[in-house]
Amino acid sequence: MLMIKAIVRPEKTNEIMKELNDAGFPAVTKLDVVGRGKQRGVKVGDVVYDEIPKELLVMVIRDEDKDDIISTIIKHGKTGEAGTFGDGKIFVTPVEEVYTISTGQPGL
Template structure:
């Protein structure tokens, strides 16, 4: 089993979720976060618009799912397609982190691994 965490622009999260469902993902969760990556923040107007400052931590959304290993490539491709801005993408479109999951347990029934997904 594989855990896939995608940090994406908040305005793209609905497209990402639709892509996950089309790829056959049974469940996911979404968290709103702030952070700093390659984009290095943005200039924002402060006060009455007379001055600007750099906002380092930007709002992002993390979409997390755990899938069977054989679904990894399809799920990653669905996320990339849904979260990329334009044909070539832009800085700030996000990152995808893929890591192994050694065990999953469904609390309600005690089912384990693939049966718990």
């Protein structure tokens, strides 16, 4: 199993979640977050905005679904040409165990 954490632009979240659902991946946790990437925020005049609103999408998935999910997030999360800063990042980490709280059963 893998955990995917995708930091995306808020205006792209609904489209990404719809496409994931349509592709058979409905289980997503969404959190409102703020932060900055390697561009260190946005400077407007003398003011630097370094708490830029983003959405964090979290999914625990089967290993074999990774490529489909990542390509869906990239396809529907990008705003333009390659290299547009601020579109976000995707992190993939292994998950050792998962349990359903209501039943205590292991696994997805």
